[in-house]
Amino acid sequence: MQLHEQMDKFHERDVRVFAVAPAKPEMISSFLQAFTGLPFPLYGDPDKEAFYGLGHVTMPKGKLLAKAAWAGVTGQVKNIMPKDQKQRDVVMTSMKQSDVYIQGGTWLFNEDGELLFEHRDASPEDHLSAERLLQLTDYYLAEKPQS
Template sequence: MCRTYLTQLRERINEVEATGYQVVAVAPSKGSFIKQFIEQFGPFPFPILGDPTRKAYRGMGHKTMPKWKLLAKAGFGFITGQVKDFIPKNEKQKDFVIKSMKTQDVYIQGGTWLYSAEGELLWKHIDESPEDHAKIDDVLQQMKKR
């Protein structure tokens, strides 16, 4: 679960809702893990659902980044200072993030999908890497087009 992207959505939820869309987040985790995430980083004004088998993720074309590539990116970002707040300063949040890195599929990449009220796919962005999330401004622009 990308806490930064979800935090941005939380901070801009009024703008999203003003377009007539609603946010539903799906995480490749069990409900019990999502509950722990929400306890540490929530609350969120939208539901976060689980896809522990990753069936939906795979079916929608999401990618799993090779472990070596993700670790190399993280190491480079840490050394160059490009990765900030990778590990939270808050002890409970820090413990949760470290536990996540050990027990969850942190290599699977997410995406952003826009659907009509009828379920028609209108737009999508599949992340290629952790920093490749759709920008909230770009998502809002797509929402306003529809």
């Protein structure tokens, strides 16, 4: 399941989820207008300070394009481009103007800002699943001292 399909489970655990994209505010705004209903805030990091500061890397363009082509040919990825024209336009603009080659990651912090868990994606298919993130959240919540 996708993260947005699991949001109620994160809310039940009193966990705040947000996403950061290596994009300018205008691109974030266009994305949010085209892809309505995102169940968590989306912030922009156009200078990639957070991404690079947290140790994320940019995958070589050729390698990422080869992976995408292979996934399309083998059927591992279907409908790589949205069918909705407005969404398609935003994706195409993003591919031209934003760093779509930088790899993401998942970070868990407690309410004091202490780092509990970190995962940097080595490639697009290395992204942490929502189910695994819920397991990790439960583990770290269980470690929290009860008052």
